[in-house]
Amino acid sequence: MSIERYAIIGDIHANWDALEAVLADAESRGVTDYVCVGDIVGYNADPVRCLEKIQSMDCVVVKGNHDHYCSNDMPLHDFHPDAGSVVAWTRDQLSAEQMQYLRDLPLVSRFAGVTVVHSTLDMPDKWGYVFDPLEADAHFSYQTTPCCVYGHTHVPVVFERQHSVVRHAFTRVKVTLGRRYFINVGSVGQPRDRDPRAAYTIYEPKARTFELIRVTYDIARAQARIREAKLPDRLAQRLSLGK
Numbered sequence: 325m326s327i328e329r330y331a332i333i334g335d336i337h338a339n340w341d342a343l344e345a346v347l348a349d350a351e352s353r354g355v356t357d358y359v360c361v362g363d364i365v366g367y368n369a370d371p372v373r374c375l376e377k378i379q380s381m382d383c384v385v386v387k388g389n390h391d392h393y394c395s396n397d398m399p400l401h402d403f404h405p406d407a408g409s410v411v412a413w414t415r416d417q418l419s420a421e422q423m424q425y426l427r428d429l430p431l432v433s434r435f436a437g438v439t440v441v442h443s444t445l446d447m448p449d450k451w452g453y454v455f456d457p458l459e460a461d462a463h464f465s466y467q468t469t470p471c472c473v474y475g476h477t478h479v480p481v482v483f484e485r486q487h488s489v490v491r492h493a494f495t496r497v498k499v500t501l502g503r504r505y506f507i508n509v510g511s512v513g514q515p516r517d518r519d520p521r522a523a524y525t526i527y528e529p530k531a532r533t534f535e536l537i538r539v540t541y542d543i544a545r546a547q548a549r550i551r552e553a554k555l556p557d558r559l560a561q562r563l564s565l566g567k
């Protein structure tokens with residue numbers, strides 16, 4: 325029997341080229357299961373293809389804020405113009421069934437003893453951003469499992485709580501019993517840590533390790549699709565900057 329090895333992916337944001345590269349990479353590393361921390365759609369040009377792929381994988385998925393915005397008809401006037409125009413465009417691409425699928429996604433889920441949320445367990449439907457230990461501390465008061473994975477900021481990072489909360493960048497984390505971990509798995513489709521490569525994280529329950537993986541993909545092709553769809557050019561430009 326193969327060792328259980330989970331690929332935790334998220335913030336795909338309709339970037340098919342990045343998703344395809346990440347899934348191929350995960351397969352080559354012997355990944356047995358997949359988990360998605362949300363934001364399948366929004367920003368990039370392939371919402372339908374990305375959504376169909378995730379649905380076909382039949383894995384644990386939680387709802388991201390863009391999954392939420394793109395699957396209901398709330399007004400968009402509070403949005404940044406670039407973000408609002410993509411949400412409107414994405415709504416036009418999705419079928420009624422696909423919107424229903426996104427609406428029905430849970431805000432919080434669990435796999436192999438690990439909690440999954442898009443933003444934070446501290447009011448997950450308010451989509452708060454966790455960038456610093458103070459924000460992570462508010463989250464930790466709701467975390468009942470040793471580890472919780474999330475996305476939303478598109479910046480891979482680990483918050484570790486022992487006596488206090490510390491924040492560190494990671495490539496590999498070994499879980500120490502008695503401590504709590506809140507781990508941002510990085511973004512597949514729109515990394516914002518100035519590394520334009522797609523990011524995801526592999527969790528191996530037996531070894532109790534989380535490993536951050538970076539994958540090169542055809543950024544030029546993803547940008548061409550954005551321009552072809554006539555989405556805001558800034559969304560294409562930011563992919564090569566990783567921000």
Ligand code: ZN
Nearest residue numbers: 335363388476
């Ligand atoms: Zn996102």
